[in-house]
Amino acid sequence: MIDALRNSVAHVFVDHLDSPSLSDTDQHHLSRVLRLRDGESVTASDGRGGWRACEWADGQLRVVGDIVRVPAPTQRIGVAFAPVKGDRNDWSVQKLTEIGMDDIVLLAPTRHSVVRWSDADKQLRKLSVVAREAAMQSRRVWLPAVSGLVSLADALVMPGAAVADPSGTAWFASMGTEHSATLTAPTVVIVGPEGGFDIDEIPASVPRVSLGDTILRAETATLVAATLLASASRAKGAS
CATH class of the missing domain: 3.40.1280.10 (SPOUT methyltransferase, trefoil knot domain)
Structure with missing residues (x-):
């Protein structure tokens, strides 16, 4: 696993990686349950192999890394x-x-x-x-x-x-x-x-x-x- 994914404080799924925005449920979880602080690392994925590094800023995601694409598995199990x-x-x-x-x-x-x-x-x-x-x-x-x-x-x-x-x-x-x-x-x-x-x-x-x-x-x-x-x-x- 890539270190940025393994070491992020939280990982979320979003609809669009170009401008990742959180669902109400995920926003509540990160802010109220995990109680993230500004600057802490969050990774966002589209669930289809794409992801990028972000950070927590004023209750939202701020993009700090480029979109990375992980190939689909060659053999599904x-x-x-x-x-x-x-x-x-x-x-x-x-x-x-x-x-x-x-x-x-x-x-x-x-x-x-x-x-x-x-x-x-x-x-x-x-x-x-x-x-x-x-x-x-x-x-x-x-x-x-x-x-x-x-x-x-x-x-x-x-x-x-x-x-x-x-x-x-x-x-x-x-x-x-x-x-x-x-x-x-x-x-x-x-x-x-x-x-x-x-x-x-x-x-x-x-x-x-x-x-x-x-x-x-x-x-x-x-x-x-x-x-x-x-x-x-x-x-x-x-x-």
């Missing part, structure tokens, strides 16, 4: 997961964003789903806000795409999709070994509901990947999948 009860979806989206997922996909109800949203659009808008706030905290300049509700059938045909399954290939455990070169790396991991998927819900042709030897809660599996995907992506980029 993401997790598709079944919604769970309570506020654990917020937690999952927050952590997926912090870890660096490009795509966060909420699955439509499957056979063993406990959660069945009657207000999916409202829930997705809320989760998009959660992702934006997490991207601010983690200094991202590309906002993740939060989408749903996507049917399992559509998720299974996403490029690079694999299903998290205890009986699956331990691809992630083989990262960096000679064996990993013979395996196709997943770029999207699909995590089922607490009750899992039935055998007949997943075609035999769909790759299955193991997330470890223990039984995980659904939201834990989501987090583990994201962490392993991000690690694999970094390892590939470094090779």
